[in-house]
Structures are given as structure tokens and as C-alpha cells.
Amino acid sequence: MAPYDKGARQRADDRVRHANGTPAARSSKHRGYRAADPSQPRQKQRWDAEERRGRSAQGERPARPNWEPRDGGQRRDDRGGRGYDRDRGGRGFDRDRGGRGFDRDAPYSHGRPDAPQAPRRAGTGSQGPSAPRRFDRDDRAPRRDDDRGARRFDRDDRPQRRSFDRDDRAPRRDDDRAPRRFDRDDRAPRRDDDRGARRFDRDDRAPRRDDDRGARRFDRDAPYSHGRPDASQAPRRAGTGSQGPSAPRRFDRDDRGARRFDRDERAPRRDDDRAPRRFDRDDRGARRFDRDDRPQRRSFDRDDRPQRRSFDDDRAPRRDREDARPAYVPADDVKLEKLQAEATVAADVEGVTFADLGIGGNISRTLAEMGATSPFPIQAATIPDVLSGKDVLGRGRTGSGKTIAFGAPLVEKLMEHGGGTKRRMGRAPRALILAPTRELALQIDRTVQPIARSVGLFTTQIYGGVPYGRQEGALERGVDIIVGTPGRVQDLMNKGKLDLSEVVVSVLDEADHMCDLGFLEPVREILSATAEVTPQGDRAQKLLFSATLDAQVASLVSEFLHEPSVHEVAGEDQASSTIDHRVLVVEQRQKDQVLEELVAGDGKTIVFARTRAYAERLADQFEDAGIRATSLHGDLNQSRRTRNLQLLTSGRVNVLVATDVAARGIHVDDVSLVVQADAPDDYKAYLHRSGRTGRAGKEGTVVTLVPRGRRRKIEGILENAEIEAELVDAAPGDGIVAELAAR
DNA sequence: AAAAAAC
Numbered sequence: 001m002a003p004y005d006k007g008a009r010q011r012a013d014d015r016v017r018h019a020n021g022t023p024a025a026r027s028s029k030h031r032g033y034r035a036a037d038p039s040q041p042r043q044k045q046r047w048d049a050e051e052r053r054g055r056s057a058q059g060e061r062p063a064r065p066n067w068e069p070r071d072g073g074q075r076r077d078d079r080g081g082r083g084y085d086r087d088r089g090g091r092g093f094d095r096d097r098g099g100r101g102f103d104r105d106a107p108y109s110h111g112r113p114d115a116p117q118a119p120r121r122a123g124t125g126s127q128g129p130s131a132p133r134r135f136d137r138d139d140r141a142p143r144r145d146d147d148r149g150a151r152r153f154d155r156d157d158r159p160q161r162r163s164f165d166r167d168d169r170a171p172r173r174d175d176d177r178a179p180r181r182f183d184r185d186d187r188a189p190r191r192d193d194d195r196g197a198r199r200f201d202r203d204d205r206a207p208r209r210d211d212d213r214g215a216r217r218f219d220r221d222a223p224y225s226h227g228r229p230d231a232s233q234a235p236r237r238a239g240t241g242s243q244g245p246s247a248p249r250r251f252d253r254d255d256r257g258a259r260r261f262d263r264d265e266r267a268p269r270r271d272d273d274r275a276p277r278r279f280d281r282d283d284r285g286a287r288r289f290d291r292d293d294r295p296q297r298r299s300f301d302r303d304d305r306p307q308r309r310s311f312d313d314d315r316a317p318r319r320d321r322e323d324a325r326p327a328y329v330p331a332d333d334v335k336l337e338k339l340q341a342e343a344t345v346a347a348d349v350e351g352v353t354f355a356d357l358g359i360g361g362n363i364s365r366t367l368a369e370m371g372a373t374s375p376f377p378i379q380a381a382t383i384p385d386v387l388s389g390k391d392v393l394g395r396g397r398t399g400s401g402k403t404i405a406f407g408a409p410l411v412e413k414l415m416e417h418g419g420g421t422k423r424r425m426g427r428a429p430r431a432l433i434l435a436p437t438r439e440l441a442l443q444i445d446r447t448v449q450p451i452a453r454s455v456g457l458f459t460t461q462i463y464g465g466v467p468y469g470r471q472e473g474a475l476e477r478g479v480d481i482i483v484g485t486p487g488r489v490q491d492l493m494n495k496g497k498l499d500l501s502e503v504v505v506s507v508l509d510e511a512d513h514m515c516d517l518g519f520l521e522p523v524r525e526i527l528s529a530t531a532e533v534t535p536q537g538d539r540a541q542k543l544l545f546s547a548t549l550d551a552q553v554a555s556l557v558s559e560f561l562h563e564p565s566v567h568e569v570a571g572e573d574q575a576s577s578t579i580d581h582r583v584l585v586v587e588q589r590q591k592d593q594v595l596e597e598l599v600a601g602d603g604k605t606i607v608f609a610r611t612r613a614y615a616e617r618l619a620d621q622f623e624d625a626g627i628r629a630t631s632l633h634g635d636l637n638q639s640r641r642t643r644n645l646q647l648l649t650s651g652r653v654n655v656l657v658a659t660d661v662a663a664r665g666i667h668v669d670d671v672s673l674v675v676q677a678d679a680p681d682d683y684k685a686y687l688h689r690s691g692r693t694g695r696a697g698k699e700g701t702v703v704t705l706v707p708r709g710r711r712r713k714i715e716g717i718l719e720n721a722e723i724e725a726e727l728v729d730a731a732p733g734d735g736i737v738a739e740l741a742a743r
Numbered sequence: 744a745a746a747a748a749a750c
Contacts, residue, residue: 436747436748437747437748438747438748463749464748464749464750465748465749485749486747486749487747487748487749487750488748488749488750489749490748491750492749494749513747516746516747518746518747519747519748522748522749610744610745610746611744611745611746612745612746634747634748659745659746659747660745660747661746661747663746681744681745681746
């Protein structure tokens with residue numbers, strides 16, 4: 001069918017839709033308005049304008065008993081205010097309309113002046129107008145109807161909507177804020193007062209960095225941190241690193257043999273090193289010095305090898321190639337060495353405050369307002385080192401508070417040596433935070449921005465899929481901290497709009513992933529454009545964080561970091577996890593049905609699918625079954641992505657079907673169930689996906705579906721992830737499915 | 744092979 005045919009069909013459908021009066025009433029004065037049923041529990045009570053706008057209106061679908069009550073009233077509001085229906089629905093629209101829909105997207109606004117809201121036009125490149133759609137028509141047809149209807153309302157709103165507000169808002173806020181406690185001029189004097197009273201006041205802090213460490217209770221690492229020659233995570237050798245993205249695989253046996261040349265004793269070490277060694281300080285200290293010549297290589301533990309080996313063993317028989325060397329297969333799960341790290345013990349952190357760690361009063365207060373009243377272990381572990389100017393690698397499991405671990409000290413640090421830099425028009429940013437997905441960048445900014453603002457610093461988001469105007473405008477006005485994704489950052493750099501030469505603190509969140517093929521090169525270029533030294537002559541800092549930080553970052557570390565300290569939290573193993581892992585072995589043809597039963601429960605659920613098309617199809621299937629569901633993947637334009645995620649966050653849908661775009665970093669409160677409709681690619685993907693639940697110590701369940709033929713694959717993944725889970729046969733209607741769904 | 748990340 002030619003494009004114009006689709007358009008015609010859409011318009012026809014559109015007319016039908018309107019004839020039916022689907023779009024709703026905005027208030028009780030309008031026909032069709034229904035107040036929300038108060039007897040219905042809501043997961044979230046926030047119903048501000050933006051949320052309503054973001055609300056999904058499923059008008060075209062038969063009202064289902066289980067969502068009717070919540071939808072009834074609000075749905076209509078949304079329609080009026082928001083302009084889109086089902087997430088997917090908008091897709092066609094966005095593409096066709098060149099992304100118009102997006103300017104209204106409240107979701108990002110969040111009062112962020114610099115938030116890039118204005119739609120540019122064709123929107124996300126990804127769904128480029130002509131981008132091939134990945135979904136079959138049948139799915140899409142109905143969706144488009146919705147869009148259209150929705151769009152129309154968008155228009156009505158548009159004029160009054162923030163198109164103007166927004167532009168005003170930025171400056172306005174600045175003004176507002178200035179007089180408040182953020183005013184720099186005020187701050188200087190006040191700070192001294194405040195701090196003076198405190199135990200760790202600023203003046204002390206600088207010197208304290210070194211001296212204090214020993215004194216601090218929680219600071220177990222002090223002893224090592226200094227003399228840690230090998231801490232220089234530098235990759236064993238260029239090779240290791242180079243294997244970067246595609247190379248990780250080079251770690252398979254064949255390569256290992258070769259490597260033996262560098263390090264004869266490595267082989268034996270594999271077994272010795274491992275468990276006992278990791279947290280054994282004495283051991284480490286000793287080990288460290290016995291090889292002065294190869295500090296660099298040593299930085300990575302090779303303790304994981306044995307596991308890989310056993311995985312290899314599994315593989316051979318499976319392929320009936322026992323006699324042949326295991327072939328290199330990209331799909332195989334390869335586990336790299338963990339980085340050797342200082343382990344901070346959670347118990348040692350009790351009673352420690354952010355102020356104790358060296359975080360100033362304004363920031364501490366802001367953290368408290370955000371709910372971070374006292375530091376989590378990973379924060380206590382890394383903050384002092386970041387403040388002392390070191391390069392830091394941090395590994396904390398999913399949901400353990402890594403964002404604040406780098407965000408708070410980063411801001412503190414900028415404020416310290418940025419003293420005197422009053423808000424200057426067009427000043428170049430001094431800090432950069434990179435994340436692998438736009439959603440994650442947005443989320444990080446939501447955490448970092450308030451912290452920055454509390455001391456008068458500004459952040460801006462630089463990521464793709466949204467118009468350039470606002471981002472460029474923010475840069476022209478001048479910002480202090482950039483939070484973004486590699487593509488757009490690089491883009492703006494190359495266009496001469498973004499000057500990174502004054503960036504003295506760079507953070508890579510999900511650092512190992514940032515070393516994947518496709519990310520590594522842009523990241524290298526970006527880091528290369530940052531400053532090497534601060535105006536004070538200190539070395540510019542690089543901070544790398546991830547729940548699965550391993551030797552994949554080796555090349556980056558060797559190229560850009562200097563004697564980094566490496567931190568992790570002791571005892572963060574699966575045994576201490578709050579996540580219950582299950583694997584259901586299902587018949588391929590029954591999989592969709594089992595999935596539907598699994599997501600029918602009341603709790604918030606994230607379903608991971610391997611492809612965008614499957615994610616989309618599942619979301620449609622669930623909705624057709626009366627389950628409130630939406631999708632998140634790269635085929636959606638950014639406004640829809642943001643909105644759909646918001647639908648889950650706000651509780652308007654219970655189920656989000658996503659690709660791995662949502663695997664890392666995304667925080668949604670109270671996700672009780674993660675379902676993997678397709679097994680993850682590797683153990684890291686497993687850990688990150690499952691980490692969407694069980695956050696901050698809460699409980700969660702992860703259910704992975706595998707067809708019979710893929711059992712061995714998932715076993716290998718579980719083994720590498722160090723997770724124990726039984727494989728259980730399951731079919732639609734089985735008790736186990738119902739039991740898991742009920743959680 | 745897919746997904747993500749600029750247009």
C-alpha cells in the first residue's frame with residue numbers, strides 16, 4: 001500500500017472516530033465527562049496538567065472492566081489536553097507529521113528551562129518520516145486513528161500551551177532563583193558560616209582528603225587506596241581494551257592461550273584469585289606490589305574465567321563439535337573480568353552523613369529533600385574520592401544509588417573550584433555526564449539538576465530526537481553541566497555549538513555499555529574534547545559507573561583515566577538480592593499466551609522483548625486483552641518514548657513492553673515483576689533488565705521465558721550472572737504462571 | 744542479529 005493510501009485510510013478512520021464522538025470532554029460541563037471512581041485505588045495520585053496530558057486515552061477500545069474506572073473521567077481529559085492516544089497510536093502520526101506532536105510533550109518539561117521541548121520537525125530521526133516501519137499494518141491501522149483524533153486536540157491546545165510559556169520560563173526561573181538561596185554572592189559568605197559550625201567544613205575538607213580517609217569509619221579502603229599501583233585500571237594491555245566492544249569476545253580460550261605470554265602466572269591465578277582474594281585486603285596489597293612492572297595489566301581480575309570456561313564446555317556438546325574448537329559465536333555470553341575494587345561494607349556506612357563525606361550544606365539539604373537522607377554504600381565509597389579529585393570507577397548493583405554517587409560530588413566539585421564563576425552568558429560547561437539512552441539521560445538530569453540548582457549551577461540535556469533550538473539556546477546562555485547521550489553531544493560539538501574544552505569532570509554512566517560497538521568511538525571523541533587539566537592545574541576527572549563494570553572499559557580507562565580508584569560494595573551478590581528469579585520453559589507457540597497471563601497481575605510489570613517489532617506486538621496484544629500496557633523502543637519518537645515511560649511511572653499503565661532501551665538505569669518505582677519475553681543476550685543484559693525491579697532493597701520477581709531449545713543458553717547466562725534459578729516447564733493456565741502473575 | 748545513539 002502506498003503511503004498516500006494509508007493517509008487516506010487514516011483520514012477516513014478519523015472521520016469515523018469523530019462521528020462517534022470518541023474524543024472526550026474536559027470537564028464535568030461536557031458531555032461524556034465522568035469523574036474518576038474514588039473507590040478505585042490509584043497507584044499514583046499525581047494528576048497535574050502534564051500528567052493528564054500524558055494520559056493515554058483508549059477511547060477506541062471497548063472499555064474493559066479493569067480499567068474503566070480509572071480511565072473514565074481522566075481519559076477524556078487527556079484527550080482534550082493531550083493529543084495522543086495510545087502510545088503506539090501516535091507513531092504514524094509523528095512520522096507523518098514530522099514530529100509535530102512533540103512539542104507539546106509535557107513530559108520533559110518538568111519545569112526544566114533547558115529541557116528541549118520544542119519539536120523541531122521530523123522528530124526523531126529514528127522514526128524518520130520515511131523510516132521503514134517495523135510493524136505490520138494490521139497493528140498500526142487502529143493506532144493511527146487514534147493519533148489523528150489526538151492530534152486534532154493538540155492543535156487546539158497549542159496556541160495557549162507553553163509554546164510561549166516555555167521560552168519564557170527559562171529566564172524566568174533564573175530570576176526567581178537568583179534571589180533565593182542560590183545566589184552566589186550570598187552563598188559565599190553564608191557558606192563559611194554554615195560550614196564553620198560543621199565538623200567538616202570546607203576549609204578542612206581539602207586537606208582532609210588525604211588525612212581523613214584513614215580516620216573515617218567507613219573508609220575501609222583508605223589503606224589500599226593510596227598504594228594501589230594496580231589500581232590504575234589500565235587495561236592489561238592495549239589488547240584487552242582494544243577488544244573493546246567487539247573484542248570482548250577475544251577472551252575466549254583461544255586468545256587466552258596467546259596472552260599467556262604477557263603473564264605467565266595468570267592461568268593459575270584464575271582460581272586462586274577469585275573469591276578469597278577479592279575482599280581480602282592483605283592479599284591484595286601484597287599482590288599489588290609484586291608486579292611493579294605491570295601495574296596496568298593487573299588491574300583486572302581474571303577471576304571469572306573459570307565460569308566462562310564451563311560455559312564453553314557446555315557449548316561444545318550442544319553443537320556436536322566436541323572435537324572442534326569452540327567457534328566464536330557473537331551471540332555467546334562472554335564474561336569479562338571484574339575490576340578489582342575496594343569494597344565498602346554497608347555496615348560501616350551507618351551513621352555517616354553526606355556532610356561527613358564532604359558534601360556541602362545546600363547539596364545535603366537538597367539530597368534530603370529528594371529522599372536521600374543518608375548515603376548508600378556506593379555513595380559513601382565514591383564520594384570522598386571524587387571530591388579529592390581522583391578518577392573513580394564505581395560498581396554498585398542496580399538501584400543502589402549510583403546517580404547520586406557521582407552527581408552530588410560532581411556538583412560539589414564544580415562549585416569548589418568553579419568559585420567566582422558567576423553565571424556568565426555563554427560560559428562553557430565544566431562537567432559532562434553521558435548515558436547510553438535518552439531516557440536515562442533525562443532521568444539523571446532529574447536527579448542532578450536539583451542538586452546543581454541548589455548551589456546555583458545549571459544543567460542542560462543534550463540528546464537526540466528532539467529539536468536543536470532549545471539545546472543550542474541553553475548552551476548559548478551558558479550552562480555548567482551537560483547531561484546527554486553521545487550522538488547529539490558529538491553532533492553539537494562538531495557544529496561548534498558545544499565547547500567541551502572546559503569540562504573538568506566527565507562521567508560515563510553505564511560505562512561498560514558505553515564501550516560497546518557504536519558507542520565507544522563517539523565516547524572517545526567526546527572525552528578527547530574535554531579538558532586535560534583544570535584551571536588550577538589539577539588533572540581533569542573521569543568517573544565511570546555501572547552495575548556491571550568490567551574489563552570492557554579497559555581501553556577507555558587506559559586512554560583517559562589516571563590511577564583511578566575502584567569501588568564496589570561488599571556483599572552485593574545475588575544471595576543478598578531481593579529479587580526472585582524464575583525461568584519458565586515454554587512452547588514457542590504458547591509463549592504469547594503465557595506472557596499475557598503473567599502480565600495480567602496488579603503490580604507494575606516491565607516486559608523485555610528482543611526486537612522493537614515484538615515489543616510493539618506484545619503491547620498491542622496485552623491491550624487487546626484488556627491489560628493497560630504500553631511500549632518503549634527506538635521506533636517511537638522521543639515524545640512518545642518519554643510519554644510512554646511516564647505512563648508506567650505514573651501508574652496509568654501497569655505494563656511496559658520494552659526493548660533493551662529500558663534495560664539499563666531506568667528507575668520506575670515499585671516495579672514488582674520483570675518478564676523477559678526473550679532471553680537476554682548476555683548475563684549483563686540479564687542483570688540490568690532484572691535490576692528494573694528489586695530496587696533500593698525492595699522485593700521483585702524476574703521471570704524469563706525460554707523455548708525448549710534455548711535452555712542451555714539461559715543456563716549459561718544465569719551461571720555468568722551468578723544467579724541460581726530452576727528451569728520449570730510452563731504452559732498457559734498453569735498454576736506457576738498464575739502464581740507469578742499475582743505478585 | 745538487535746538495540747542504542749545524530750540527522
